[in-house]
Amino acid sequence: MLEEEKKEELLALLTGKKYRELKSQLVEMNEVDIASFIEELDSEKTVVVFRMLPKELASEVFACLEVEQQQHIITSITDNELRAIIDDLYVDDAVDMLEELPATIVRRVLQNSSPDTRKLINQFLNYPENSAGSVMTAEYVGLKKNMTVEQAFDYIRKYGVDKETIYTCYVMDEKRRLEGVVTVKDLLMNDYAALMGDIMDPHVIKAYTTEDQEKVVETFNEYNLLSLPVVDGEDRLVGIITVDDVMDVMEQEATEDFEKMAEQDQYIGEAYETLKKLSADETKRLEYEARQKALRDKNAIEDYGYHRGEKDGEEIGRSRVNRLNAKLLEEGRLDDLKESLLDTDYQQKLFEEFGL
Numbered sequence: 001m002l003e004e005e006k007k008e009e010l011l012a013l014l015t016g017k018k019y020r021e022l023k024s025q026l027v028e029m030n031e032v033d034i035a036s037f038i039e040e041l042d043s044e045k046t047v048v049v050f051r052m053l054p055k056e057l058a059s060e061v062f063a064c065l066e067v068e069q070q071q072h073i074i075t076s077i078t079d080n081e082l083r084a085i086i087d088d089l090y091v092d093d094a095v096d097m098l099e100e101l102p103a104t105i106v107r108r109v110l111q112n113s114s115p116d117t118r119k120l121i122n123q124f125l126n127y128p129e130n131s132a133g134s135v136m137t138a139e140y141v142g143l144k145k146n147m148t149v150e151q152a153f154d155y156i157r158k159y160g161v162d163k164e165t166i167y168t169c170y171v172m173d174e175k176r177r178l179e180g181v182v183t184v185k186d187l188l189m190n191d192y193a194a195l196m197g198d199i200m201d202p203h204v205i206k207a208y209t210t211e212d213q214e215k216v217v218e219t220f221n222e223y224n225l226l227s228l229p230v231v232d233g234e235d236r237l238v239g240i241i242t243v244d245d246v247m248d249v250m251e252q253e254a255t256e257d258f259e260k261m262a263e264q265d266q267y268i269g270e271a272y273e274t275l276k277k278l279s280a281d282e283t284k285r286l287e288y289e290a291r292q293k294a295l296r297d298k299n300a301i302e303d304y305g306y307h308r309g310e311k312d313g314e315e316i317g318r319s320r321v322n323r324l325n326a327k328l329l330e331e332g333r334l335d336d337l338k339e340s341l342l343d344t345d346y347q348q349k350l351f352e353e354f355g356l
């Protein structure tokens with residue numbers, strides 16, 4: 001993480017237009033720290049600083065920026081500058097960016113990509129969402145079975161600089177079917193004349209392009225992998241997933257889980273408010289029913305009072321029911337109130353309970 005003091009020093013150089021000194025410091029920094037510095041600049045200074053960076057470093061920094069900064073840079077630089085960045089990006093980073101950008105920006109990016117890069121990007125964009133194919137990268141070291149150790153080292157020196165990892169190499173047959181895996185340690189420990197087919201480990205843990213990314217995470221955790229080869233339905237090697245890709249997936253899954261929890265909390269809150277409203281409505285309904293019941297039972301109450309041998313049975317009976325209802329409502333005993341309206345025997349028990 002870039003320290004605040006360092007940020008202030010860089011910002012002072014930028015404000016003072018000491019661009020040569022600023023560039024000399026930036027090229028010595030990690031791409032993540034440079035991106036952190038750029039993200040705190042306004043739109044004009046963002047482009048100024050980005051254009052100071054050498055081509056390869058610029059691509060690495062670009063991949064670390066938020067989508068908003070990437071979009072601003074794309075719309076501010078020339079087609080040639082954009083082509084250099086996109087062609088130097090790892091394909092999975094380019095795909096991640098394109099999935100977030102507006103269609104007009106995506107169109108310009110693809111138009112300024114080389115045919116090979118454009119073909120790869122389109123291939124990746126066609127894989128199902130959240131599948132192994134959608135998170136893999138095409139930048140891996142692929143070796144032939146008939147290569148010697150010496151030839152393998154020559155190949156790695158020539159092409160390894162653009163690969164996401166060179167420690168683990170994958171051995172394929174002439175039809176690009178995955179047959180084994182070798183590490184740089186294996187190459188160092190064997191004679192230069194040894195063949196890949198003889199020193200490779202044929203027991204390869206792999207994933208298929210359509211496999212769910214959660215299963216990929218489980219595989220990484222179970223086998224403590226640094227990278228995982230991805231094959232198509234015919235076992236042809238099409239890419240690899242690295243541990244940093246898996247960390248991105250884990251972060252994405254965690255974010256989705258938190259969002260689901262938030263939605264659930266919102267649902268619970270809404271349900272609670274609905275229940276409160278229903279409870280209030282139920283109270284009003286029971287009060288109404290109690291009043292209607294009292295009116296409907298006027299004659300019955302009178303008879304009930306006379307049967308008890310009371311002279312003013314009507315008034316006494318009505319008073320008892322009203323007092324009972326009032327007490328039940330006061331104590332919030334809605335269930336008892338409802339039951340008393342439906343069952344005279346139960347009502348009589350409540351009279352006795354309250355001494356009415």
